[in-house]
Amino acid sequence: MRNSIAGPAKSSPRRKQPVAKGHVRVTFLGGLGEIGRNCAAIEQDGRIVVIDAGLMFPEPNMYGVDLILPDFRWLIERKDRVDAIVLTHGHEDHTGALRYLVKDINVPIYGSALTLGFARHRLSEAKVAKDLTFIEVADGERRRIGPFEVEFIPVTHSVPSAHALAFRTSAGIVVHSGDFKLDLTPIDNRRTDVARLAALGDEGVSLLLCDSTNAEEPGFTASERSVGGALRRLFLERPERRMVIACFASHIHRVQQIMDVAKEQNRKIVLMGRSMEANVKLARKLNILRVDAADLLDLENIDRYQPGEVCVICTGSQGEPLAALAKLSRGDARYMKVGADDTVVLSSHPIPGNEWTVGRVIDDLHRAAAEVIHSGNEPVHASGHARQGELRTFHQLIRPKNFVPVHGEYRHMVHHAELATSMGLSPKHVLICEDGDQIEVSATGIKRAGQVPAGFHYIDGSAGDLDERPLEERRMLAEYGVLQISAGVDAKQRKLVQPVRLTLRGWFEGEHDRGLLDAVTHEVRSAIESELKEGKVDAEALNKVAQRAAGRLLGQKYRRQPVLMAAIVVL
Numbered sequence: 001m002r003n004s005i006a007g008p009a010k011s012s013p014r015r016k017q018p019v020a021k022g023h024v025r026v027t028f029l030g031g032l033g034e035i036g037r038n039c040a041a042i043e044q045d046g047r048i049v050v051i052d053a054g055l056m057f058p059e060p061n062m063y064g065v066d067l068i069l070p071d072f073r074w075l076i077e078r079k080d081r082v083d084a085i086v087l088t089h090g091h092e093d094h095t096g097a098l099r100y101l102v103k104d105i106n107v108p109i110y111g112s113a114l115t116l117g118f119a120r121h122r123l124s125e126a127k128v129a130k131d132l133t134f135i136e137v138a139d140g141e142r143r144r145i146g147p148f149e150v151e152f153i154p155v156t157h158s159v160p161s162a163h164a165l166a167f168r169t170s171a172g173i174v175v176h177s178g179d180f181k182l183d184l185t186p187i188d189n190r191r192t193d194v195a196r197l198a199a200l201g202d203e204g205v206s207l208l209l210c211d212s213t214n215a216e217e218p219g220f221t222a223s224e225r226s227v228g229g230a231l232r233r234l235f236l237e238r239p240e241r242r243m244v245i246a247c248f249a250s251h252i253h254r255v256q257q258i259m260d261v262a263k264e265q266n267r268k269i270v271l272m273g274r275s276m277e278a279n280v281k282l283a284r285k286l287n288i289l290r291v292d293a294a295d296l297l298d299l300e301n302i303d304r305y306q307p308g309e310v311c312v313i314c315t316g317s318q319g320e321p322l323a324a325l326a327k328l329s330r331g332d333a334r335y336m337k338v339g340a341d342d343t344v345v346l347s348s349h350p351i352p353g354n355e356w357t358v359g360r361v362i363d364d365l366h367r368a369a370a371e372v373i374h375s376g377n378e379p380v381h382a383s384g385h386a387r388q389g390e391l392r393t394f395h396q397l398i399r400p401k402n403f404v405p406v407h408g409e410y411r412h413m414v415h416h417a418e419l420a421t422s423m424g425l426s427p428k429h430v431l432i433c434e435d436g437d438q439i440e441v442s443a444t445g446i447k448r449a450g451q452v453p454a455g456f457h458y459i460d461g462s463a464g465d466l467d468e469r470p471l472e473e474r475r476m477l478a479e480y481g482v483l484q485i486s487a488g489v490d491a492k493q494r495k496l497v498q499p500v501r502l503t504l505r506g507w508f509e510g511e512h513d514r515g516l517l518d519a520v521t522h523e524v525r526s527a528i529e530s531e532l533k534e535g536k537v538d539a540e541a542l543n544k545v546a547q548r549a550a551g552r553l554l555g556q557k558y559r560r561q562p563v564l565m566a567a568i569v570v571l
């Protein structure tokens with residue numbers, strides 16, 4: 001388990017040292033060692049530009065945690081030196097933490113029209129959009145941002161209008177790949193600009209920071225267009241059935257393909273889920289998604305049509321319990337019940353950690369007698385991230401002098417580093433970094449330059465920030481329950497006048513645990529009595545003694561660690 005931000009901040013002796021002339025420093029604040037909360041800061045001559053500000057979703061054992069953010073303290077301490085935030089694309093793991101960051105750091109936010117549109121929508125939902133400056137950039141545009149000239153290079157990904165970034169710095173060109181794949185047949189024909197990447201490579205790239213998500217996977221990621229083919233076949237085979245397709249609401253090209261296939265079969269299109277409706281609206285406005293208003297049908301009118309006349313596009317492909325698909329699976333959705341006439345397609349792949357919740361939804365859909373199709377039995381999904389073949393191509397185009405793998409779990413970054421050295425880069429020009437690491441690049445090479453605090457910043461939606469301690473308690477409560485010890489002590493007589501009693505919640509009830517309970521009671525009683533014998537009658541101290549005695553016995557003998565509470569009353 002990582003330290004949360006409440007843990008001791010690791011501070012480095014180099015922390016206060018300014019970056020030397022001709023050197024550029026990169027500080028990784030998130031996304032290196034996990035898929036999520038991507039954030040980095042690039043710094044020159046005392047000025048900082050932030051690259052992405054994403055969030056991460058919690059693991060199932062992070063009870064009550066709704067979101068995990070990067071630890072922004074390092075940035076906030078230097079907020080006067082921050083010139084801008086640059087967004088590579090509109091995914092939550094790159095933009096979802098903006099609403100927390102902009103409360104402290106209000107600087108211009110750069111990105112493509114769609115990226116900014118998604119970000120803006122979420123900021124206004126969170127009611128923090130008021131006086132922010134958004135600066136839209138076009139594909140291929142170069143702009144002066146802070147101390148750098150920044151170029152926005154088109155890349156293909158599972159959201160339209162994604163960019164790689166090229167920073168012109170005093171230490172040469174720094175390329176950040178953003179999230180990408182090399183899709184040669186994208187839905188909008190907007191390909192990754194390999195010619196431009198090659199030209200930058202010819203000019204000389206000092207440092208490459210590159211997406212590692214699929215660095216373990218050999219070969220090439222399938223084109224997004226292949227998913228359209230698979231969907232078309234499934235629709236053609238089921239002309240009489242209602243088709244319900246779940247996918248990411250930001251995956252506008254997937255949505256476009258589903259709409260195109262539905263239209264070919266003269267099906268009406270129903271949108272389900274708030275973010276699906278909002279994103280479709282925005283993408284239509286920006287001309288990124290094309291659909292006739294006449295082909296859209298309001299959900300409340302769905303039963304006026306035969307199953308074969310309708311296609312539903314909904315959110316919830318990751319099994320999110322409050323999203324449309326989970327509601328449909330439980331029979332909780334308004335206006336629509338899933339049943340034997342429905343084919344439900346999960347046009348997605350579970351993000352690691354979500355397999356269990358996705359499995360639950362699939363089970364419930366089967367219970368409702370629907371047919372269910374997912375990426376495990378049909379090719380209804382294609383990843384948005386480059387596999388080894390594409391990564392090799394990318395490295396060959398860029399031919400960087402120095403390389404740091406980013407955006408991945410640790411093993412992904414190790415595989416990516418090996419890929420880079422196998423392409424001829426000397427290991428001394430490749431650094432595997434983790435969250436909090438700082439590096440400096442200069443004409444002579446790359447080196448580590450210190451560390452900053454970069455633990456998980458947990459957000460509990462109902463209570464705000466959450467430290468590691470209450471979270472650890474929640475884990476213990478969930479696993480072992482709670483044991484409350486009570487007793488009464490007469491201070492003058494130095495003896496127990498109300499017996500030791502144990503109250504239990506969430507743990508061992510029933511006769512077979514009787515012996516264990518008796519043993520704990522006995523242990524606690526003798527611990528209290530020996531304190532009393534020595535004349536110690538302080539209630540606080542007696543509570544501690546009782547807890548320690550119970551904890552020792554339960555831990556050593558029974559390997560259980562309930563949350564212990566004691567209330568010894570001194571009369």
Ligand SMILES: [Zn+2]
Pocket residue numbers: 089091157158179384
């Ligand atoms: Zn992405």
Ligand SMILES: [Zn+2]
Pocket residue numbers: 038091093094179407
């Ligand atoms: Zn990402």
